Amino acid sequence: MRIPLVISTLVARSVGATSRLSGRGGGTTLPGRVLNTLNPGAGARLAKKLAQGSAVISATNGKTTSAAMAAAILSPRFRLAGNPAGANLSSGVATALLHTRGADLGLFEVDEAALPRVAAALRPRALCLGNLFRDQLDRYGELEMLAERWRGVVAGLAAESTLIVNEDDPQLAQLARGREGVIRFGIEDARHGGPLPHAADARYCSNCGVAYDYRLAYVGHLGEYSCPGCGFERLKPDIWADEIALEGLIGSSFRLHLPEETLKVKLGLPGLYNVYNALAAAALGHALGASASEIASGLESTEAAFGRSERIEIGEKRLLLLLIKNPTGANEVVRTIVADGTPQTLVLALNDGIADGQDVSWIWDVDFEPLLSGLERLIASGGRAAELALRFKYAGFPESRIELVLSPAEALDRGLELTEAGGELVVCPTYTAMLELQKVLAERGHADLYWQRAARARKESGPPRHQR
Amino acid sequence: MTRIRLCHLYPDQLNIYADRGNIAVFRSRAERRGYELEVVGIGVGEALAPECDLIYLGGGQDREQALIAPDLARRGGEISRALEDGAALLAVCGGYQLLGRGYRDRFDFEMLGAGVLPLETVAGEGRLIGDVSIECELDPGEMLTVVGFENHGGRTLLDPGAVPFGRVVHGFGNDGDSGFEGCRLGKAIGTYLHGPLLPRNPWLADWLLGQALARTLGEPPELEALDDELEYQAHAVALHRARERGGKLR
Numbered sequence: 196m197r198i199p200l201v202i203s204t205l206v207a208r209s210v211g212a213t214s215r216l217s218g219r220g221g222g223t224t225l226p227g228r229v230l231n232t233l234n235p236g237a238g239a240r241l242a243k244k245l246a247q248g249s250a251v252i253s254a255t256n257g258k259t260t261s262a263a264m265a266a267a268i269l270s271p272r273f274r275l276a277g278n279p280a281g282a283n284l285s286s287g288v289a290t291a292l293l294h295t296r297g298a299d300l301g302l303f304e305v306d307e308a309a310l311p312r313v314a315a316a317l318r319p320r321a322l323c324l325g326n327l328f329r330d331q332l333d334r335y336g337e338l339e340m341l342a343e344r345w346r347g348v349v350a351g352l353a354a355e356s357t358l359i360v361n362e363d364d365p366q367l368a369q370l371a372r373g374r375e376g377v378i379r380f381g382i383e384d385a386r387h388g389g390p391l392p393h394a395a396d397a398r399y400c401s402n403c404g405v406a407y408d409y410r411l412a413y414v415g416h417l418g419e420y421s422c423p424g425c426g427f428e429r430l431k432p433d434i435w436a437d438e439i440a441l442e443g444l445i446g447s448s449f450r451l452h453l454p455e456e457t458l459k460v461k462l463g464l465p466g467l468y469n470v471y472n473a474l475a476a477a478a479l480g481h482a483l484g485a486s487a488s489e490i491a492s493g494l495e496s497t498e499a500a501f502g503r504s505e506r507i508e509i510g511e512k513r514l515l516l517l518l519i520k521n522p523t524g525a526n527e528v529v530r531t532i533v534a535d536g537t538p539q540t541l542v543l544a545l546n547d548g549i550a551d552g553q554d555v556s557w558i559w560d561v562d563f564e565p566l567l568s569g570l571e572r573l574i575a576s577g578g579r580a581a582e583l584a585l586r587f588k589y590a591g592f593p594e595s596r597i598e599l600v601l602s603p604a605e606a607l608d609r610g611l612e613l614t615e616a617g618g619e620l621v622v623c624p625t626y627t628a629m630l631e632l633q634k635v636l637a638e639r640g641h642a643d644l645y646w647q648r649a650a651r652a653r654k655e656s657g658p659p660r661h662q663r
Numbered sequence: 664m665t666r667i668r669l670c671h672l673y674p675d676q677l678n679i680y681a682d683r684g685n686i687a688v689f690r691s692r693a694e695r696r697g698y699e700l701e702v703v704g705i706g707v708g709e710a711l712a713p714e715c716d717l718i719y720l721g722g723g724q725d726r727e728q729a730l731i732a733p734d735l736a737r738r739g740g741e742i743s744r745a746l747e748d749g750a751a752l753l754a755v756c757g758g759y760q761l762l763g764r765g766y767r768d769r770f771d772f773e774m775l776g777a778g779v780l781p782l783e784t785v786a787g788e789g790r791l792i793g794d795v796s797i798e799c800e801l802d803p804g805e806m807l808t809v810v811g812f813e814n815h816g817g818r819t820l821l822d823p824g825a826v827p828f829g830r831v832v833h834g835f836g837n838d839g840d841s842g843f844e845g846c847r848l849g850k851a852i853g854t855y856l857h858g859p860l861l862p863r864n865p866w867l868a869d870w871l872l873g874q875a876l877a878r879t880l881g882e883p884p885e886l887e888a889l890d891d892e893l894e895y896q897a898h899a900v901a902l903h904r905a906r907e908r909g910g911k912l913r
C-alpha cells in the first residue's frame with residue numbers, strides 16, 4: 196500500500212509533536228524516520244518543493260559548525276530549511292523537510308555515511324565536502340570505503356551542480372579532478388603548518404600508492420602535498436585564508452581571499468580547524484551567490500554550534516564545552532586548549548554508544564601529551580572512564596592525580612568544585628556524554644535543550660538560525 | 664640491566680587501532696620491573712634487528728596493508744628464524760592476517776602473507792565488528808579472560824591441528840563460526856583483538872614480556888606484581904560490553 200504524501204507528512208509531524216510533549220526526546224529525527232517508513236520516496240518529493248533547491252555539507256569533522264556559518268551567510272538572501280545540529284542522518288534531513296513551509300532553499304549537514312542516500316534524494320545544486328578523517332571505524336569500516344562511496348556521490352552529481360572541496364585534503368582533491376564546476380578552498384599560511392601528526396590519514400596517494408611528500412600539514416593530513424609517484428599535487432585554491440592569527444580559546448582572525456575580493460574576517464570560534472569550517476562555509480556561500488560582505492558578516496556573527504566550544508556562565512565560573520569525537524578533532528581541541536596555557540583541571544568524558552563510536556581505541560591515537568606538563572588533575576568520566584585513565588597513565592601521568600567519576604554530571608560538579616571563582620573549567624565530552632551534560636545544564640537553567648532552541652528558531656523566523 | 668629488544672614492524676603503515684598503546688604498555692611494564700625496552704622500528708626493506716626478543720605487528724587500513732604486504736611476504740624465513748631463536752611475537756588485526764599464508768579477496772585476488780602462522784584468510788560478506796571476550800590458556804591449567812574489540816572483513820581459517828589463541832565466549836573471533844579466536848604458535852600470538860589489547864589485559868602483556876625475557880634468561884622470570892586497579896576496571900567494563908553486545912552483525 197502506498198500512503199499519500201500529505202497523509203504521511205501529517206502523521207510524521209504529529210509524531211514529532213507527541214514525542215516532544217511526552218518529553219521522550221527532541222523529535223529531531225523521529226518524524227523523519229516515520230516519514231521514511233510510511234513513504235520512502237517522500238523525502239525526494241518534499242525536497243522538490245524548495246524553489247531554490249538544496250545545498251549539502253558533509254565532512255567527518257566540523258560539518259555542524261560549517262552549516263551554522265553557511266546558514267548565517269545565506270539567511271539574508273534565502274528562506275532556509277535546515278536540519279538542527281547533529282540530526283544529520285537521512286531521518287534528520289527528512290524531519291527538516293517536514294518543516295519546510297515557507298522555505299525556498301534547503302541547507303543540510305549530512306552524515307558522511309548517509310551522504311550517498313541523502314544526495315540521491317535531494318539532488319543538491321551545491322555539495323560541499325569538508326574533510327575525510329578516520330572517525331568511528333566501528334561504524335563505517337574503513338576510510339577508504341567511505342572515500343569510494345563519496346566518489347560515487349560526486350559521479351552522480353548533476354553536471355550543473357557545483358562541487359566545493361577542501362583542496363588541502365588530497366582524497367577530496369582527487370574526487371574533484373577532471374570535473375567542471377568545482378570551487379576549491381584551502382589555507383595558505385606556512386607559519387601555521389607543521390609535520391604530519393601521528394597516525395595521520397591519507398599519507399599514501401590514492402592514484403598510485405606512493406607516500407605523499409607533505410611540505411606541511413595544518414590539521415591532521417590537511418596541508419600541502421604532492422605525489423612523487425604520479426605527480427598529483429595540490430592546486431592553488433580558488434578561495435583561501437592567509438595571515439591567520441589564532442587567539443587561543445577566544446577565536447581567530449584571517450584574510451579571506453574570494454575570487455574577486457579580499458577581506459579581513461574575525462572569527463568568534465577558536466582554532467585552525469574553525470578556519471577550515473569558515474572556508475567551507477564561505478565557498479558554499481560564494482557558490483550560491485552570497486556577496487563578500489554577506490560572507491564576512493555571516494562568519495563573524497556565528498557563535499558556537501551545539502557543543503562545539505560552547506561557553507556557559509555558571510555562577511562566578513565559566514564552563515567551556517569542547518566536543519571530542521575522533522583523533523584529528525581531539526588533537527585540535529588539545530592544541531587549542533594548550534595555546535591558552537594548560538588548565539589545572541580537565542574533565543574528559545568518554546562514552547561508547549553508537550553515536551560516540553563503540554570502539555574506544557581512538558583515544559590512543561590522540562596526542563594528549565601536550566596537556567601532561569601543566570595539568571594538575573584529570574577527571575576521567577563516562578562509561579569508559581577507566582580507558583581514558585589508562586591512556587593518561589601509560590603516557591606517564593601520575594595515577595594519583597586521576598579521579599574516576601563515571602557520571603558526566605557528577606564529573607562536571609567535581610570539576611566546578613576544583614575551579615576557583617572567576618575561573619574557567621574545560622570539559623571535553625564525546626557526543627552522548629555531551630548530550631547528558633546539556634540535559635543537566637538545561638535542567639539547572641544554564642542552557643537550553645538544543646531541540647527547544649531549534650523549535651523556537653523555526654517558530655520565530657521560519658528558517659532555523661542554527662545559532663544559539 | 665637486562666634489555667628487551669622489540670622489533671616493531673612497519674610502524675608507519677600499521678598503526679591504527681591504538682598500536683602505540685600496546686607499545687606503551689610493554690615499555691611501562693618492563694621499566695617498572697627494572698628492564699629496559701628498546702623499540703626498533705623496521706620499515707619496508709629493512710632487516711629485523713639481531714638479538715630480537717619481541718616482534719610486534721599492528722593493524723592498518725587496506726591501502727597501507729597492501730603497501731607492506733609484498734615486503735612482509737618475503738620475510739617469512741626471517742621471522743620464523745627469530746621465533747626459533749626464542750623471540751616472542753604479537754600481531755594484531757592486519758598484521759595477524761598477513762602472518763598467515765595470505766588473504767584472498769572476493770575477486771580471488773590473493774595477497775601473499777609471510778606464511779609464519781598456519782592459517783589463511785578469505786574475504787567474507789560484511790564486517791565482523793564489535794566487542795569480544797575470549798578464554799585462553801597461555802600456561803597449562805591457567806585460564807585467562809582476554810577482552811577487546813574486533814573489526815575485520817576477513818574470515819581466518821586455521822589449518823587442521825593449528826592452535827587458536829583462545830576460545831570465543833562473546834563476539835565473532837576468527838570467522839564468526841568456528842568459535843576460535845586468533846592463533847598461537849609457541850610464543851607467537853596473532854589476534855583480531857584491539858582496543859588496544861594490552862592496557863586492558865595486562866596479564867597478556869606480562870606473559871609476552873616474560874617469554875621475551877626467556878630468550879636471554881633461559882626461562883620467564885617471576886615478574887613482580889603491579890597496581891592494576893585501573894586495568895581491572897577497564898577490563899571489567901569491556902567484558903560487560905562483550906557480554907551485552909558482542910558478536911552482533913550490523
Ligand SMILES: [Zn+2]
Pocket residue numbers: 400401402403404405422423424425426427
Ligand atoms: Zn600518486
